[in-house]
Amino acid sequence: MMAQEFRYPLTRICLRSGTLTLPLGMLQVFPDDGEVAAQDTLRGGEVLLHVEGRQVSGLDEFFVEHALEVNDEIVVKALDDGGLGLTAVKRVRKPDYHRPEVLGRLIDEVAEAGVPMTEGEIRALHPDVPTGFPLRQALEADERLTLHQGRWQSSLALEEERRAVERAAAERKQAEAARRAEAAAEAERRADAAAKVAEQREAERRAEAAARAAAEREADRDAARAEEPSPAHPDVQDDRAEAERISRASLNERAEEDTRAHARRERDARADARAAEREVAGEAESGDGAERFDWNEPVGRGFRFPWQRAKAKTIKSGPEPSAPTKDPFRLDRLGEARPSATRPTVVPTPRATLFPSDTALNSASLPPGDPVKTKRAREAFASVGYRVEGLAHGQLMLHADLGRRQHKVLLHVLPDEQRLDWAALLARRRESGATYLAVVGDHRDLHRLTAPADLARATLWSWAGVERVLDLVGTVMLGPVDLEPHFERDGMFEYGLERFERSVAKRVQEKGVVSTVLTRLAGLRAPAVFVIEDLTGDTDVSRDQIVRVLERLSEAPFHLISKVDNGEFCLRYRVHDALDQVAEYATSLRARLPERQRPRVRGFSDEEVTSPLDPIGADDVDFARVEASAAAAEPRVEERRPAPRPEPRVQPPAKGRSGVSEAREAVSVPASASVPQRTHAAPEPEPTPAQKRGGQDALFGGGFATGFGEDPDDEIDVSQVIDRKPSGRKRR
Numbered sequence: 001m002m003a004q005e006f007r008y009p010l011t012r013i014c015l016r017s018g019t020l021t022l023p024l025g026m027l028q029v030f031p032d033d034g035e036v037a038a039q040d041t042l043r044g045g046e047v048l049l050h051v052e053g054r055q056v057s058g059l060d061e062f063f064v065e066h067a068l069e070v071n072d073e074i075v076v077k078a079l080d081d082g083g084l085g086l087t088a089v090k091r092v093r094k095p096d097y098h099r100p101e102v103l104g105r106l107i108d109e110v111a112e113a114g115v116p117m118t119e120g121e122i123r124a125l126h127p128d129v130p131t132g133f134p135l136r137q138a139l140e141a142d143e144r145l146t147l148h149q150g151r152w153q154s155s156l157a158l159e160e161e162r163r164a165v166e167r168a169a170a171e172r173k174q175a176e177a178a179r180r181a182e183a184a185a186e187a188e189r190r191a192d193a194a195a196k197v198a199e200q201r202e203a204e205r206r207a208e209a210a211a212r213a214a215a216e217r218e219a220d221r222d223a224a225r226a227e228e229p230s231p232a233h234p235d236v237q238d239d240r241a242e243a244e245r246i247s248r249a250s251l252n253e254r255a256e257e258d259t260r261a262h263a264r265r266e267r268d269a270r271a272d273a274r275a276a277e278r279e280v281a282g283e284a285e286s287g288d289g290a291e292r293f294d295w296n297e298p299v300g301r302g303f304r305f306p307w308q309r310a311k312a313k314t315i316k317s318g319p320e321p322s323a324p325t326k327d328p329f330r331l332d333r334l335g336e337a338r339p340s341a342t343r344p345t346v347v348p349t350p351r352a353t354l355f356p357s358d359t360a361l362n363s364a365s366l367p368p369g370d371p372v373k374t375k376r377a378r379e380a381f382a383s384v385g386y387r388v389e390g391l392a393h394g395q396l397m398l399h400a401d402l403g404r405r406q407h408k409v410l411l412h413v414l415p416d417e418q419r420l421d422w423a424a425l426l427a428r429r430r431e432s433g434a435t436y437l438a439v440v441g442d443h444r445d446l447h448r449l450t451a452p453a454d455l456a457r458a459t460l461w462s463w464a465g466v467e468r469v470l471d472l473v474g475t476v477m478l479g480p481v482d483l484e485p486h487f488e489r490d491g492m493f494e495y496g497l498e499r500f501e502r503s504v505a506k507r508v509q510e511k512g513v514v515s516t517v518l519t520r521l522a523g524l525r526a527p528a529v530f531v532i533e534d535l536t537g538d539t540d541v542s543r544d545q546i547v548r549v550l551e552r553l554s555e556a557p558f559h560l561i562s563k564v565d566n567g568e569f570c571l572r573y574r575v576h577d578a579l580d581q582v583a584e585y586a587t588s589l590r591a592r593l594p595e596r597q598r599p600r601v602r603g604f605s606d607e608e609v610t611s612p613l614d615p616i617g618a619d620d621v622d623f624a625r626v627e628a629s630a631a632a633a634e635p636r637v638e639e640r641r642p643a644p645r646p647e648p649r650v651q652p653p654a655k656g657r658s659g660v661s662e663a664r665e666a667v668s669v670p671a672s673a674s675v676p677q678r679t680h681a682a683p684e685p686e687p688t689p690a691q692k693r694g695g696q697d698a699l700f701g702g703g704f705a706t707g708f709g710e711d712p713d714d715e716i717d718v719s720q721v722i723d724r725k726p727s728g729r730k731r732r
Contacts, residue, residue, distance in 0.1 A: 004029070005077040007089070010063075012070055018060030020074075029078060030056060038076075038084040042066070047086060062086065094128050103138055111144040116151035191273065198269045205262045212255050369394020370415045377413050377440050380466050385479040397432065400480035407480075409487050410434035411461075414441030422452055436487040440466065446493055465492030468501070476507050516541050517549040521560070522575040529570050557585050 006026050014020060022030060030036060030051050038047045043065065049058045059074075066088035068074075075087040095102045106129070110122060119136055123129050139145050139152055146155045374396065378388045381398055386409075389397040398409040410429050414420060420439065429437050437458040439449060446460045453460050469492065472478065482503075490496030520535040535546055550569055554561040560578045562570045 005075060008074045008076060010068055010070060010072050010074065014059075015063055015068065015070065018057060018063060020056040020059065022054045022056060026076065027054065029076060029084065036084060038086045039079065041085045041087045049084075062088070066090075097129060097133055107138065107142050107145070110139070110152060111142070111154055114154060114157060116148070116153040118151050122152070194269055194272045198266075201262070201265045201269070205258075208258050208262075212258070369413055373415070373440075374413045376463075377411060377466070380470055381411070383470065384473065384483065391428075395428070397434065400484070402480065407435040407484060407487075408433065409436045409438055412437075412439045414439055414445055416442055417445065420449060420452075422456055425458075426456055436484075438487055438491060443493075459487055459489065459491030459496070460493040461491050462493045462497070465497045465500070468492070468497060472504050476504055478504075513541055513545050514549055514552075517546055517553075518575055518579075521571055524571050526571045526574045529564055529568055531567055531569070557582055 006029065008020060008026070030049075033051055033053070036049045036051055038049055039045075040047055040062070047058065047062050049056050068088055068090065071091050073089040073091070075085075075089055077085045077087070079085050095105075097103050097106065106126060110117065117125075119139075122135065122139075129135060140147070144155055145152050146158050147153075148158055371394075374390075374394050378390070378396060381396070382388050385400070387399040387401065389399065391397055391410075394413040394415065396411040396413070398411055400407050400409075410425075410432060412420070412425055425437070437456065438461055439446070439453065439458055440461045440463065441449075443462045443464060446462055449460060469478065469483070486492055486496055486500060490499055492500060516539055517535060520537070520539075524530055524534070532543055532546055532550075535541075536543065550561050552558070554563065558578060560572060560575070562572055564570050
């Protein structure tokens, strides 16, 4: 026998009958007829097989022990000792979730887990669930699961949680009701106690009043008896009258004390009742500062209006409380003016002291800045697009006006082998409001400033880095937007310079990719249909980069490529013709683009100011039509730019009676327009306001070239200065 291994896939017939039908390749492993003892390599038992031609039987128990199913395999291998080895191999099966029993097992696991899970978490725990399988519908169909707050949970657990929340809320409500009932009962008990005390005090008051009334009646009777004539001695009568007077005075004093005591008891009872009512209502009991009103107290001492109470609180909370006054209503100050609070006057900071740290920066102890290097830095950053403002001690303020966003950079030019005063520099940054702080210096001087620059959040720029920026400006377009990240961190020193060169190299590489693709396209015949593989060749350009470039070439203004089919493109015309058309389009568009211009304001010279002539006004300007020359109306494409605005030039008047006319004839007109010789004309009717505006626009803006929507062949309207009578306005 040959030591070979055979894999036999099982079918339903094999599993039901317990037999194998040997193929031709396996006939050499088994004998022709008879019994063969095979070894079970997994369980270690022995299987007795019966061979009859191509049929091998006796595998029923083997199939059952290993729980083999359809498409499982049996590996038959000849062992070294001459026997046969049988190995059961089960096929890896993915569960079919379309079958109800498989889907039921999945839902059972989710329901029994008791952990809220989202649909994505369920799919992550069971990666064998197909992507397009409707798992959400299957979970919704099961009553045991409920979607709550984006997670599938057991309905029983969720219901139990809801019940627990409801029970907790009910318990809180019951506790709150019990607390309120207990507070109401306590208030009621206090009110009852206060009522009992009040009744007891009322009874005592009545008893005392009855006793006083009895005493008064007894005193009246004694007085009546005393008034009766008596034969007694006069001295005895005087003593008796004095005793009665003393007795009556003592009774009156006692009655007054009883009345005051009764009033105090009633006041205390009312205070206790009010405190009980406030406690029932849930209000905090006021302290000593609470306002109380009592009819037995003077109005000026106990009563306060709301604004007086607020003022009293403010005065009480202050450091020095005001002394009490005997006149709370301030009646002694009636008729006086109301005191007004004086507002502090804000004095603007003088310009000389706007930056207090300038004293330190410009002190004699500090070395002056290097003007040569300061000029070098000014020219370098001005060429990049910054507006440079010179400051003291070799410092520059770089302004980047980017429309909706702006930033300022305080740039300090460090002289060679000199120390840097970081305290003064940081103070200057705070006072100037600069966004970033940078130090430009030699490479050797910047090494010792690395650590303090990190602490001060300043960036270091070496002269080599600045020169590198100027060298690369000619290769790529660079501006303040490209340099702002380097002012924010890393600067242009060592790692910052490397990062800047990598970013520029990436941009140059993108241009190189476009150049490579155009070079490959130039080698194709146009028009022609090609695929991406025709452009790859031996270049290092990836397929994705080529696709992006082709998509860009299919759009305006190129329209060089059109997509035909999946992976196929059409070269519509030659690359050389396409580049020529793009160049012509760019040149034409550049000639038509408007340029920002600022209006010029021209002042009079000393001679003009001292001259007795009036300046030319709108009323002194008449209107004429001037033919434009062909050269001015149709400039070349390369030179089609807005011409400079003409400036009226008034020459000194000539001596004589015609000085006014000669002075007004000296106003210059644009060189691009041919103005005929002015002739004296009779006064014309007053022009309309629209004509006045048109004439002024033509006079002060008639020298502009075409490019803003006008036809080059149109005539240009400018004004012609004519002789008019003086307007009668005299210079004061």
